[in-house]
Amino acid sequence: MAGRKSSPARPKQRPRAQRKLVVLVATRKGAWLLHGDAARNSWRVDGPHFLGHIISHLVLDPRDGRTLLAAAKTGHLGPTVFRSTDMGRNWKEAARPPAFAKAPQGEKGRSVDHTFWLTPAHANEPNVWYAGTSPQGLFRSEDGGVTWSPFSSINDDMKYREWMGTVQDGTPDGPKMHSIIVDPRDPKHLYFGMSGGGVHESVDGGNTWTPLLKGMEVVEGFDASTPTFHDPHCVRMCPSNPDRLYQQNHCGIYRIDRPSTEWVRVGRSMPKRVGDVGFPMVVHPRDDNTVWVLPMNGTTVWPRTSPEGKPAVYATRNAGKTWQRQDAGLPASQAWWTVKRQAMTGDAQDPVGLYFGTTSGELWMSRDEGRKWSCIARNLPEIYAVETAGI
């Protein structure tokens, strides 16, 4: 890592005053907003928005508390981004959605199939957003999501193009650029993940990038020094300690403590019969030793369902040394769920509320950091992403 200094882990912080919560649910057939009370006991369902649109991500800007961006497409129309500044009462389409640069005459250029990931930028950069797409590309908006510009340092870089592979090399519905992370101490310090293609870091606002792969494992028989073979599923930075990141990878659960450049596979301490494969990763907003994962079956042909049909969240309170199973309230058997990488999140309340959505359209929550779970919505379309925001 170039240039960043380590800072010690901060003590646990007190949560901000409790506000009303909204849970933002993006699905394969539209978006829903679930408005909760401060106690998170009752929920008012608002939706569908964009019925029939594939919504990959729905994010509220925490800097102004009112700008919502939705990454959208339909099965037969091209991708776009919709924005609302009144919590979804009115939506307006981006004037220039994320799109790759036009290829020179005679060359075959890429086209964005869908915008997959949205990240609001640093608190001191109002209206700046980042977007990751499929096929993989990185984009930036400086006007609140109205117009988007490509990062040539990634999108047109031949080395990165080789590492990210082609459409055929990626996940079944296209390779993803995801987990775009902005260091709260420095707007120029960025990370992102590529499925496949590894984790990468920039300390100059995205002009140059460095792979951050050491310690990450790859599928047996492949060369771990080649970014192409790495498949991070979800990377999260701890808000209480931005030097600590956790990662759910195709090949295990990892933690890194900067300025170290080596990931440590903390998933080795998960129960062997469950394993440490999954999609999402959730970090505690005030305690950098606490994270949650939702393991899936990554054996044989990779069913990617709950191991043994018994879904459970696993939590660590000691940075991955040990893990505790949290399944109270979840089905005890015959629940073959898949929870995608963006479909699990937490809120900022105390105790932390946790939320996840399944590909079978159920939205589950815990008001007590995973000790007990309840289903707060069902019969939705396949859930792609779940985010929370205080309003």
Next chain:
Amino acid sequence: MKVLIPGALRSYTESSEAEAAGATLGEVLVDLDRRYTGIRFRMVDEQDRIRRHIRIFVNGGQVRELSQPLAITDEVVIVQALSGG
């Protein structure tokens, strides 16, 4: 010329028919986008390729190239080729 708009794109035009001008199909779609901002990118990608599930017919015949010349009397029909569930 007259351009027939599929249901999926009527959120832009608020009508099943729109007027647009141009000497080629590409020019007509650019003019359509000038009148209904954003509609072209839903049909044509950033490499000027007609998207996979969009079909465009001129006077009943399918057209695949944006360079296709058009006459002012031609009728353009845009169709969404639905697939999957």
